[in-house]
Amino acid sequence: MGKPEDSGLQETSGGDVAPPPSYTEAVRDTQRDSPAPPPDYDPHAPKRTTISPYQPFPQLLEAHYQWTSASVFHLGDSANKRLFAVSVHTGLGGKGPGRPGMILHNGPTDKDPMLAASSDEGKASTYSPNSIITLPALSNGASGGYCTEIMRAARSLDTAVFRFSIEVEQKELRREDFEWRKSKGDEVKDFVEPPWKCGFKLVRLSTQQNSTSNGSAASQRVTSADQEVVAVFVWSSTWSVMAPFRVQFRGSGRDGSLGERFTLMTAITSLRLWWLKLQGRTSESTIAAGEVGLVPGATG
Numbered sequence: 001m002g003k004p005e006d007s008g009l010q011e012t013s014g015g016d017v018a019p020p021p022s023y024t025e026a027v028r029d030t031q032r033d034s035p036a037p038p039p040d041y042d043p044h045a046p047k048r049t050t051i052s053p054y055q056p057f058p059q060l061l062e063a064h065y066q067w068t069s070a071s072v073f074h075l076g077d078s079a080n081k082r083l084f085a086v087s088v089h090t091g092l093g094g095k096g097p098g099r100p101g102m103i104l105h106n107g108p109t110d111k112d113p114m115l116a117a118s119s120d121e122g123k124a125s126t127y128s129p130n131s132i133i134t135l136p137a138l139s140n141g142a143s144g145g146y147c148t149e150i151m152r153a154a155r156s157l158d159t160a161v162f163r164f165s166i167e168v169e170q171k172e173l174r175r176e177d178f179e180w181r182k183s184k185g186d187e188v189k190d191f192v193e194p195p196w197k198c199g200f201k202l203v204r205l206s207t208q209q210n211s212t213s214n215g216s217a218a219s220q221r222v223t224s225a226d227q228e229v230v231a232v233f234v235w236s237s238t239w240s241v242m243a244p245f246r247v248q249f250r251g252s253g254r255d256g257s258l259g260e261r262f263t264l265m266t267a268i269t270s271l272r273l274w275w276l277k278l279q280g281r282t283s284e285s286t287i288a289a290g291e292v293g294l295v296p297g298a299t300g
Contacts, residue, residue, distance in 0.1 A: 051136035053115060054106050055083065057263050059254050062246040063274070072110045075267070082108045084115070086271060091119065097134045097148075102271045114146075116264055118272035121150070129153035129281070129290035131272050133164065135264065138173070151269055153287045159184055160284050162200075164269060169259030177205040180233065180273060182282065196246070199282075200273055202231040202253070202266060228252065230262075233270045235277075245274055 058077040063086075065073045076083040085105040091098050101119030105112040116135050121128040130152045137145035151164040156179075163179040180200040204227060230253030235245040247270045252258050276282050281290070 051106065051113075051115065052260060053084075053264065056260075057267060058083070059249045060246060061249075061267060061270075062243055065242050065244070074108065075104075084108065084267075085110045085112060089117075097132065097146075099132065101132075102268075102275055104268050104271060116268040118151075118268050118275065129287045131162075131269075131276075133265065133268055133272070135261070135268070138167065138261075149265070151272065153290065155284050155287055157181070158284075160282055160287055162269070162273065163205075164265065166262055166265040167259070168262050169257070173259075173261075178230070179203050179205060180269065183232075196234045196236060198232055198234050199245075199277070200233040200270075201229045202233070204228040204230050204252070230254075230258065231266050231270075233273055235274075245270075 058079075060077055061075050062077060062081075063073055064076055064081040071088045073086050074082040074084065075086060085108055087103045087105065087110040089101060089103055091100045097117050097119050099119035101117060103110075103114050104116045106115035107113070114134075116133070118134070119132050121130040121132050130150055133149040133151055134146050135149060137147040139145065149164055149166065151162050153160065153162050155161070160182040161179045163177065165175050165177050167173040168176050179202070181203050182200055183198040228251050230251050231247055231249050233245065233247055236243065247267065249263070249266070253262065253266065256263075273282065280286065
């Protein structure tokens, strides 16, 4: 027969075995010894993106095509040309958001899961100047899931613009407005050098300017309206088939102070601009026709 200490019971000074602790005392001891719950389940924790890029986006993101495939290309930099795969989808077969557009994969192949996607607002047969952007959902601990944002096309300041709102990290997540603004005239040379041609600049419409950026004077250049340019979307004036366009982050977009979600939104909307350009849908006349439901014949 085992000793009292073997059974977990305590022996009193008189030789009697002490009774086990009460249920309330046992529960209290268990709670005291148990580890604290993980922070992911804190209901007051700030919301974060449920799916993150497997590695950070570089400050200069360039498209790289390959002769073997017209439906899949890559985004990368000079060190690695195949950081993220991009696939063109028809909206059929259960792949992507169910509308024609592009899928940005979270890895170097089109077999990797979807990180973000861009597509037409309406059905394939309906012309719309607006775009649906699919992003990982925001949550305070749950995993998976996506949400949608709208990028709206418009005419402003005698040029074509594509506007969206997205959460930025400024102490806490808050939504800010941005617009891709088509570049014209002499301002193009302020942002890029030949053979690259500045197609669009991403303007931060917030009135608050980032005073902590450490970029060069060129990266801090602002528009005539004194609004910060946080990225530029450019393409090769020689129409290079293998590396036709790139995205350059600038200012607070370059130093990372706007956060990961802003960077992802910039990447996927720049892919959308490329798609629209290939279809001739980035000109002012195209946008005007699309606003009234017509299918234009103008080119972007």
